[in-house]
Amino acid sequence: MDKAPSLNVNGDALQPCSTDPMTGFFRNGCCDTSAADRGSHTVCAVMTAEFLAFSKYVGNDLSTPRPEFGFPGLKPGDQWCLCAGRFLQAHDDGCAPEVNLSATHERALDIVPLSVLTQYARTET
Numbered sequence: 001m002d003k004a005p006s007l008n009v010n011g012d013a014l015q016p017c018s019t020d021p022m023t024g025f026f027r028n029g030c031c032d033t034s035a036a037d038r039g040s041h042t043v044c045a046v047m048t049a050e051f052l053a054f055s056k057y058v059g060n061d062l063s064t065p066r067p068e069f070g071f072p073g074l075k076p077g078d079q080w081c082l083c084a085g086r087f088l089q090a091h092d093d094g095c096a097p098e099v100n101l102s103a104t105h106e107r108a109l110d111i112v113p114l115s116v117l118t119q120y121a122r123t124e125t
Contacts, residue, residue, distance in 0.1 A: 097120065
């Protein structure tokens, strides 16, 4: 399946989100997407204990290691390509994590307004 153009929400080249742990729908470290990515794993979010607890509560445990899937489990401070819908849900519930805008794919804007994403913009590291 062809990847969508690798552009971020600012219209610039999409920057890597994380290679440790390796993230992204394509597991290439970027929040690239395609028509096959039904979850729209396009928001590069910085994990917090609060968000990880929320995600587990709503049925997506991101903190428990799953070695059989090569998944180390996430901890606070890790960056991860979140599903845009889950990010919006966390925003609505008051526990959205910070976002790395330069590494968040422009297709996230199909689900999450830029004004919402910018509320959580992380200062570039």
